Amino acid sequence: SQQGEEDPQALSIQEGENATMNCSYKTSINNLQWYRQNSGRGLVHLILIRSNEREKHSGRLRVTLDTSKKSSSLLITASRAADTASYFCGDTGRRALTFGSGTRLQVQP
Amino acid sequence: DTGVSQDPRHKITKRGQNVTFRCDPISEHNRLYWYRQTLGQGPEFLTYFQNEAQLEKSRLLSDRFSAERPKGSFSTLEIQRTEQGDSAMYLCASSLSVEETQYFGPGTRLLVL
Numbered sequence: 078s079q080q081g082e083e084d085p086q087a088l089s090i091q092e093g094e095n096a097t098m099n100c101s102y103k104t105s106i107n108n109l110q111w112y113r114q115n116s117g118r119g120l121v122h123l124i125l126i127r128s129n130e131r132e133k134h135s136g137r138l139r140v141t142l143d144t145s146k147k148s149s150s151l152l153i154t155a156s157r158a159a160d161t162a163s164y165f166c167g168d169t170g171r172r173a174l175t176f177g178s179g180t181r182l183q184v185q186p
Numbered sequence: 187d188t189g190v191s192q193d194p195r196h197k198i199t200k201r202g203q204n205v206t207f208r209c210d211p212i213s214e215h216n217r218l219y220w221y222r223q224t225l226g227q228g229p230e231f232l233t234y235f236q237n238e239a240q241l242e243k244s245r246l247l248s249d250r251f252s253a254e255r256p257k258g259s260f261s262t263l264e265i266q267r268t269e270q271g272d273s274a275m276y277l278c279a280s281s282l283s284v285e286e287t288q289y290f291g292p293g294t295r296l297l298v299l
Contacts, residue, residue: 107285119190119277120229120290165228172242173219174279174288176228 082177083166089183096153098180100166103147108169111140111151113162114179120165123151158186188212190291192278198297199268206264207294211280218261219288220253221277222246229277235261268298 084099100109108127112120124140126133126149133140139152153160161184167174191210199205211218216237221229232251233243237258247253250268255261265272275295279288 110287112290117275117295119292120279122287122289125287167228169284169288172284173221173231173234174229175231178226179228 083164083180085180086178087181087183089185090156091185092156092158094156096156096160096182096184098151098164098182100149100151100177101147102149102166102168104168106144106147106168109140109142109149110167110169110174111138111149112165112167114165115162123164125169153182156182156184158184160184190278190280190289192276192291192294194294195292196295196297198299200299201268201270203268204264204266205268205296206262207276207278207296209261209263209278209280209291211260211278212289213259215280215282215289216258217281217283217288218255219279219281220261220263221279223275223277223293224273232263265296268296270298272296273298 082101106128110125111123114120124135126140126142137154142149163179163181165176165179167176193208219234220232223229231244232247233253235255238255250266253263275293277293279290281288
């Protein structure tokens with residue numbers, strides 16, 4: 078069964094705009110990890126946010142976590158064409174990550 | 187490069203043949219994971235190791251699949267009697283522990299004809 082579910086499934090924006098992706102999960106989490114995947118490639122780790130954290134930043138990335146709503150969001154500010162990729166969230170529970178189908182982000186130059 | 191590596195990167199095989207993939211994790215990482223990903227979907231968990239012990243296998247891992255991590259370092263994933271439905275990207279990841287970041291390799295793309 079899927080744990081992290083990303084929303085929207087697809088997002089198209091202009092370069093320079095901000096992109097927000099959401100993730101919902103079903104059970105309690107240990108931590109939540111966001112990844113990026115370019116077409117046909119492996120997953121690149123972006124941010125890990127622990128269950129006792131509410132917000133985390135890394136460069137142009139901002140992740141929030143609301144454990145009461147079982148949701149997380151990833152904000153990419155000042156997007157670039159190179160940000161075009163699929164983005165996945167996954168929960169690190171007792172064994173391994175469980176992913177949703179991802180959000181496919183297209184940044185138009 | 188000290189990241190996770192996988193070999194081969196691409197494999198084309200005929201239905202019924204056996205294939206074996208290799209994963210070399212980051213050297214100090216105790217945990218090693220295998221995932222499978224089909225087009226348009228997120229990765230799905232297959233199995234994981236804590237050192238050389240295989241601790242859990244997904245229901246996706248039929249008896250045609252076997253994974254090993256003999257010395258707690260590299261791991262192999264073998265698929266016997268391949269079927270067209272096995273065509274997918276096979277991803278390996280490693281981490282220091284369950285609470286830490288999982289780092290993924292580039293994947294092995296399998297095509298079964």
